[in-house]
Amino acid sequence: MEFSPSVIGQMLFTGALMGSIYGAVAMGFSLIFGVAKIINFAHAGVVLWVMYGVLVAVRSGVAHPYVAGLVAIPLCYVIGHGVQRTLMARVSAMSDDMQIIYTFGLLLVLTYMAQFFFGPDVHFLPSSGLAVEFGGVVLQVETIIAGALALGSALALHAFLSRTWLGKAIRASADNRRGATLMGLDVVRLSRVAMALSFALAALAGTILVTVTTFYPLRGLELAVLAFVIVVLGGMDNVFASFVAGVLIGMFEALGTLLFSPSIAHMAIYAMIFAVLLVRPQGLFRRRATK
Amino acid sequence: MKSALGLSIVVFSLAAASVPFWGSGYTINLLTQIFLFGFLASAWNFMALTGLVSLGHAAFFGVGGYTAAWLYLTWGANLVLGALVGAALAMFLAFVVYWTAFRSGLRGIYFSGLTLVLAEALRFAAINTPALGRSQGLELVSLHLPPFLLYGLSVTLLVLTVAGTLWLLRSPLGYRLQAVRENEDAAEALGVHTFRVKLAATLLSAGLVAIGGALHAVLLRFVEPESDFGLSLSLNLLLGTFLGGTGTALGPPIGIAVLFGLREGIARLGELFALGSSGIYALQQVLYGAMLMLVVVALPDGLVTRARRWWIEWRRASARPGSAGFQAGAQVASMAGLEAAAPGTARATSAVPSAQLASDSPAARPRAGGASAPASAYLEVIDVSRHFRGLAALSNVSFDLRRGEILGLIGPNGAGKTTMFNAISGIFPAQIGEVRFKGERLSGLAPHQVCQRGVARTFQIVQPFAGLTVLENALIGALSRYARIAEAREAALAALVQVDLHAKRDLPAASLTLQDRKMLEFARSLATGPELILLDEVMAGLTASEQSQIADKILEIRDTGVSFLLVEHAMRAVMRLSDRIVVLDHGQVIASGLPSEIARDPGVISVYLGRSLAQTPVDRAA
Amino acid sequence: MEKDQHSIGQDNRRWTRRTVLKQAAAVAGAAFLPRFASAATEIPIGVVVGLTGAAADYGRDALRAFELVADRVNLSGGIKSLGGAKIKLLVADHQTDLRVASSETERLITRENVLGILGWAASGPARVGSEVGERYQVPSIDTSVDYKLTERGLKYFYRAAINTxxxxxxxxxxxxxxxxxxxxxxxxxxxxxxxxxxxxxxxxxxxxxxxxxxxxxxxxxxxxxxxxxxxxxxxxxxxxxxxxxxxxxxxxxxxxxxxxxxxxxxxxxxxxxxxxxxxxxxxxxxxxxxxxxxxxxxxxGWTSSMAERLPAGAKATVDEYTKRYKVAVQDQAGYSLSAAAAMVAALSRIKSLDRAELWQAIDKIDLSFGQDPNVIIPFGIKWDEKHDNAKAQAxxxxxxxxxxxxxxxxxxxxxxxxxxxxxxxxxx
Structure with missing residues (x-):
């Protein structure tokens, strides 16, 4: 095999872009774990529903995917707020195994509701066919936009969490719930904001996924596992680290595909996460806890 | 209770043994599957006893199945041998993985993540290994075993595991597992070698699950990556165990049976309406998912635990009003945590301890050699320093404690008092300098080893094992020096007598008042038979009269030959209790001496005490 | 290759006359047979397919095909050699799950006493289910395509579908x-x-x-x-x-x-x-x-665009399927129609409801394209030594x-x- 610059360039760009999309899927999962201490497997179910929502909007000629996404994001924000008040209100107090069962149950509900309404068929939005070409590297416009949106949202979220008062309050309650309560922060309300934000992120992830990939109901289960392993790799409650871990996994997958095969690349990814966890038990980018 | 359980196991075994005589092949096949999964869930439960949630037990299941199948196909190896080799391999894998994981302090969701990626990595390894048939799997084509043999095997394994769980729950290991699950730090401080306990439970679990995997391979005559290493297997074991009741003996198999029934029932319901329409199938799955959510909300401790509670309440309601109360409450407690503990507790309760027992009790007797140790070399803290990310929590701290002494360690918040405790008890060992007890180095020892050398500690925030009874809490401590449950129970009871908790021995620890919880902490550490007890703010949050009760208790116990290192904010009590006082500020010793000297030390007053202390009557020193 | 195609050509020519006669006889039989005789017995045939789970599409198509053929036979007077007995399909869903495939197959055999099995329309469940059939010596005709299925030397397992x-x-x-x-x-x-x-x-x-x-x-x-x-x-x-x-x-x-x-x-x-x-x-x-x-x-082995070139009877079957279910005959349905045809042909040759007899009849099946209107895959059904369909051609x-x-x-x-x-x- 010839590893010409264009082949390697294609590999690097594809890996980084796909990795950003993975990161976008994982960020919301990470945010809600960090703030509300909820292991929310159902996050992927929300992503799936957004994908179907955008699909329906596009197929019925109502809107372009990105326009549909623009509507979906605030809509999901509101829904997320409501969900944290109702379905998820008691979840953060549960033990790990209870949370896993509860949110996995919710994921099943969401996944199979999608199957009930939309059927088991594969869906795919016709791509624009527009591509950017440079030095033999060909990148689909949708993929570039998807990667850019993912990166942009990661940076924006990072800035929000580290610069704004609300963001700092959310981080404070993530670091130390008890302390945040003592400082007079309304942790319950912050959890609602976090869940709403995580839903909005799911909407973003769903919108960009729908423009690049094929999907069907069971995709939800696969995305849940993907988000979970990325977040475990990055460190559960560090949102930006989850994005970086997503990019890392995308790059790893692209490299493994080029050198061996995608199937072996997956084995290598799991083996890598396994090794990282043994060496750095709090995830790749998280500092060790101190007392 | 014990006989009822034993009887039900016998009845179950007999009923199960009769099935081959009347059941159809289908009945036997289905029951084999249910019993096999019940067995697997019971094996999973061994790990769940430690409070760890594995999402990757499929790894061991698959290793067992693949090993047996591969050995059989390649070398014609006997399947029983193959299963055992598979179990050995799985245990080896578990040992390597968990040894590293526990060493590096992997916990909670990261542990779940680790197990998940392990199983997935193995699944992809199988998918990409030609010798294992890739996704085509390995098929045991030529194998023909009579179905009742497999059925018999699955019944036997299930019965043995359930009986084994019952036995385990009453064994020292079982109590230690419970303690680890409730609170690992507290367990470690009570002399539980948590690392070894967790490793033992996980290895046992992995080995048994591998045997189940081999049996499954023989049952289907087929192994393939998805059904052997897939996530759904791990999830089903988690669901079944949780549904039945984690940590109980009967819970996992009952949960699995209900899960099978639920699935089957939902499927039949679907058939009633419209067979084969994919919409109905989707609704079945939606219903299944909703059931899972409902179970978590409605039955958070599982069916078995809930059923027991109802049964006990019903019995209490139907019993005469006078005899109710205490005993029923006690049973609720021990049922909830340890179903098998009841008979033992009942036996112990009947032996009413006398005052003589209390004073002669093992708890009150310091470990051998205590008396002959030279007074000067009891606890020595020599030039201890400890940094956290550049911040000096302790720098060059030195002091010593004499035998039989009560030494007060005081200082403002953040002065390094708790860090000092942690350095002595091995939680965060000193980076520079050393701690010696009776001339022996404590530095570098794990907390449980420190405990076993006669240095016990309590925690600032009380951490009782909430799911256990008062007696069982103390029992955990006593198990650090007695191998036999009976002896340990004696010692635990004696410790409870010492702190006046004997009457509440069968109550769940969670139901105690704050003062009683503090007393329980005290009793737990006493039960380890300590020569030195580190008390971390035992007075905090108590009223003045409660404080003085505890102070009396401390003095009483000191008189039996136990020394104390006391961290305390309640100045009145410190001044009253302490023989000498060491003052820490910003990680350094700024003063030490008799309480009366400290009270007058201008440096101490300016740094920490302020005017109030000068006005405090120092009764002891006076 | 050449020779095969030649013989197929002959079949094609002979086809029209024979089928017309046969169908006429069937209609006549149905008209004149006393009602009670046709209701005399039922022939229990097991159908184990995935109606749920990953292979649900295939299972649904297979079941449709089986039902179509069974209904045709039953409407035209049942199986003559068995006194006009009706075919009763006993359907089980293996959920595309190996464990369920094993227990459901066993349920149909031991509880419902099925004579033979049509199934599994998915490779994994077929592997496990066929082993169960083998154990009870129940003949089965499968419609999955995995080539490994027939490389295991099973005696009672046949595959009508074209394999990979x-x-x-x-x-x-x-x-x-x-x-x-x-x-x-x-x-x-x-x-x-x-x-x-x-x-x-x-x-x-x-x-x-x-x-x-x-x-x-x-x-x-x-x-x-x-x-x-x-x-x-x-x-x-x-x-x-x-x-x-x-x-x-x-x-x-x-x-x-x-x-x-x-x-x-x-x-x-x-x-x-x-x-x-x-x-x-x-x-x-x-x-x-x-x-x-x-x-x-x-x-x-089959695609609906072939329909135009099929013999008239086979074309009619395809049309009936399309009309009844409002979808084209996809590949799995095509194999399943043929598998059901083979089962019906074997049933027509047995004298009593006996598994061993059915097994022998299935083993001797030799249907050519055009000979039976339900055989729509080219070019018929006949088993080779591995029980694969030697007449099926890609x-x-x-x-x-x-x-x-x-x-x-x-x-x-x-x-x-x-x-x-x-x-x-x-x-x-």
């Missing part, structure tokens, strides 16, 4: 033919397959067949995980870097669509892209890819103008193949 060995070999053969007839230059070939049982098996078979050809260089074998494939330019980039001329590919629809789209995006021009059934025959493949799906080649189809068009063999072909495929730049 047949489709993969035919795909490789076809490319060889194209080298000769179209002058296509093939040097470097690659295999791309999903990494579950179907794709892996196809990958192995392609590899064997390519090695038998000898003169091609197999430059790569890329296994990927269908469920985890979000985007396929990585795979195609790799193929492009190795200058492959032909790709032999085994995919499911969702991933097949992504790979095809990436081939277009990276302008990977191939002499041919050959699939053994898999993604391209699925309606969702062309439905989603539209004209980008053109020129993809698929070898399979047809080669190509997607042309967004239609799956038969391009080989000649007597079923509607159009000539377009090989090499035009380059992406010229496709507009």
């Amino acid at each position: 060995r047949q489709t993969c070999n035919r795909g490789v053969e076809f490319v060889q033919e194209m080298e000769k007839t179209q002058g296509a230059a093939v040097k470097r070939v690659a295999i791309v397959h999903e990494d579950l049982a179907y794709g892996t098996g196809a990958g192995d078979l392609f590899k064997e067949a390519i090695e038998r050809v000898g003169r091609w260089q197999l430059v790569d074998r890329v296994a990927y995980t269908a469920a985890k494939l979000t985007e396929a330019t990585g795979i195609v980039n790799k193929l492009k870097a190795q200058n492959v001329d032909v790709v032999f590919q085994a995919s499911y629809p969702a991933d097949g669509i992504l790979i095809q789209r990436a081939m277009k995006q990276l302008r990977l021009d191939l002499v041919a892209n050959v699939h053994p059934a898999g993604a391209p025959p699925n309606l969702q493949y062309v439905g989603n890819l539209k004209s980008d799906a053109n020129y993809v080649i698929t070898t399979l 047809v080669v189809t190509q997607i042309l103008g967004q239609q799956l068009v038969v391009v080989s063999p000649k007597d079923l072909a509607l159009q000539a193949p377009v090989v090499p495929a035009p380059s992406w730049n010229k496709r507009g």
Whole structure:
């Protein structure tokens, strides 16, 4: 095999872009774990529903995917707020195994509701066919936009969490719930904001996924596992680290595909996460806890 | 209770043994599957006893199945041998993985993540290994075993595991597992070698699950990556165990049976309406998912635990009003945590301890050699320093404690008092300098080893094992020096007598008042038979009269030959209790001496005490 | 090959007269037989298919086909040799789960006392279920395609469907033919397959067949995980870097669509892209890819576009199916109609409801194309020594103008193949 610059360039760009999309899927999962201490497997179910929502909007000629996404994001924000008040209100107090069962149950509900309404068929939005070409590297416009949106949202979220008062309050309650309560922060309300934000992120992830990939109901289960392993790799409650871990996994997958095969690349990814966890038990980018 | 359980196991075994005589092949096949999964869930439960949630037990299941199948196909190896080799391999894998994981302090969701990626990595390894048939799997084509043999095997394994769980729950290991699950730090401080306990439970679990995997391979005559290493297997074991009741003996198999029934029932319901329409199938799955959510909300401790509670309440309601109360409450407690503990507790309760027992009790007797140790070399803290990310929590701290002494360690918040405790008890060992007890180095020892050398500690925030009874809490401590449950129970009871908790021995620890919880902490550490007890703010949050009760208790116990290192904010009590006082500020010793000297030390007053202390009557020193 | 086709031609000629007579007799029989005789007995036949789970589409199609054939037989007076007994289908759902497949098969055998089994329409469940049938000596006719199923020496297990060995070999053969007839230059070939049982098996078979050809260089074998494939330019980039001329590919629809789209995006021009059934025959493949799906080649045992060239009786069956279920007869339904036909033919030869007798009757089945209106796969059913369908022959189809068009063999072909495929730049 010839590893010409264009082949390697294609590999690097594809890996980084796909990795950003993975990161976008994982960020919301990470945010809600960090703030509300909820292991929310159902996050992927929300992503799936957004994908179907955008699909329906596009197929019925109502809107372009990105326009549909623009509507979906605030809509999901509101829904997320409501969900944290109702379905998820008691979840953060549960033990790990209870949370896993509860949110996995919710994921099943969401996944199979999608199957009930939309059927088991594969869906795919016709791509624009527009591509950017440079030095033999060909990148689909949708993929570039998807990667850019993912990166942009990661940076924006990072800035929000580290610069704004609300963001700092959310981080404070993530670091130390008890302390945040003592400082007079309304942790319950912050959890609602976090869940709403995580839903909005799911909407973003769903919108960009729908423009690049094929999907069907069971995709939800696969995305849940993907988000979970990325977040475990990055460190559960560090949102930006989850994005970086997503990019890392995308790059790893692209490299493994080029050198061996995608199937072996997956084995290598799991083996890598396994090794990282043994060496750095709090995830790749998280500092060790101190007392 | 014990006989009822034993009887039900016998009845179950007999009923199960009769099935081959009347059941159809289908009945036997289905029951084999249910019993096999019940067995697997019971094996999973061994790990769940430690409070760890594995999402990757499929790894061991698959290793067992693949090993047996591969050995059989390649070398014609006997399947029983193959299963055992598979179990050995799985245990080896578990040992390597968990040894590293526990060493590096992997916990909670990261542990779940680790197990998940392990199983997935193995699944992809199988998918990409030609010798294992890739996704085509390995098929045991030529194998023909009579179905009742497999059925018999699955019944036997299930019965043995359930009986084994019952036995385990009453064994020292079982109590230690419970303690680890409730609170690992507290367990470690009570002399539980948590690392070894967790490793033992996980290895046992992995080995048994591998045997189940081999049996499954023989049952289907087929192994393939998805059904052997897939996530759904791990999830089903988690669901079944949780549904039945984690940590109980009967819970996992009952949960699995209900899960099978639920699935089957939902499927039949679907058939009633419209067979084969994919919409109905989707609704079945939606219903299944909703059931899972409902179970978590409605039955958070599982069916078995809930059923027991109802049964006990019903019995209490139907019993005469006078005899109710205490005993029923006690049973609720021990049922909830340890179903098998009841008979033992009942036996112990009947032996009413006398005052003589209390004073002669093992708890009150310091470990051998205590008396002959030279007074000067009891606890020595020599030039201890400890940094956290550049911040000096302790720098060059030195002091010593004499035998039989009560030494007060005081200082403002953040002065390094708790860090000092942690350095002595091995939680965060000193980076520079050393701690010696009776001339022996404590530095570098794990907390449980420190405990076993006669240095016990309590925690600032009380951490009782909430799911256990008062007696069982103390029992955990006593198990650090007695191998036999009976002896340990004696010692635990004696410790409870010492702190006046004997009457509440069968109550769940969670139901105690704050003062009683503090007393329980005290009793737990006493039960380890300590020569030195580190008390971390035992007075905090108590009223003045409660404080003085505890102070009396401390003095009483000191008189039996136990020394104390006391961290305390309640100045009145410190001044009253302490023989000498060491003052820490910003990680350094700024003063030490008799309480009366400290009270007058201008440096101490300016740094920490302020005017109030000068006005405090120092009764002891006076 | 030549000889086979000749005999088929004969069958075709003979077909019309015989069927007309037969159908006339059936109608007459139904009219004159006393009512009670036809209600006398029922013949319990088990159907174990996946109505739920991953292979639910296949299970649904298979069940439809079985029911169609059973209803036809029952409406025309049942099985004559058994006194007009009606066929009673006892349906079980294996949920595409191995454990359920095992217990449900056993349930039908031990509780419902089925005489024979039609099933499993999914490879994994077929593996496990056939073992159960073997244990109870219950004959079964399967419609799954995994070649390994019949390489286990089972005595009671038969497969009516065309298997992956047949489709993969035919795909490789076809490319060889194209080298000769179209002058296509093939040097470097690659295999791309999903990494579950179907794709892996196809990958192995392609590899064997390519090695038998000898003169091609197999430059790569890329296994990927269908469920985890979000985007396929990585795979195609790799193929492009190795200058492959032909790709032999085994995919499911969702991933097949992504790979095809990436081939277009990276302008990977191939002499041919050959699939053994898999993604391209699925309606969702062309439905989603539209004209980008053109020129993809698929070898399979049945496709509904063949209907025009079928013998009249078989054509009528296809029409009836389409009318009754409002969908085209997809490949699994095609195999299942034929499997049911074989079961009915065997039942017509037994004298009593006896499994051993049914087994012997199934073993002797030899139905030719056109002889039985329910046999719609070319060119009939007859078992070889492995109990595979020796008369089943893979047809080669190509997607042309967004239609799956038969391009080989000649007597079923509607159009000539377009090989090499035009380059992406010229496709507009």
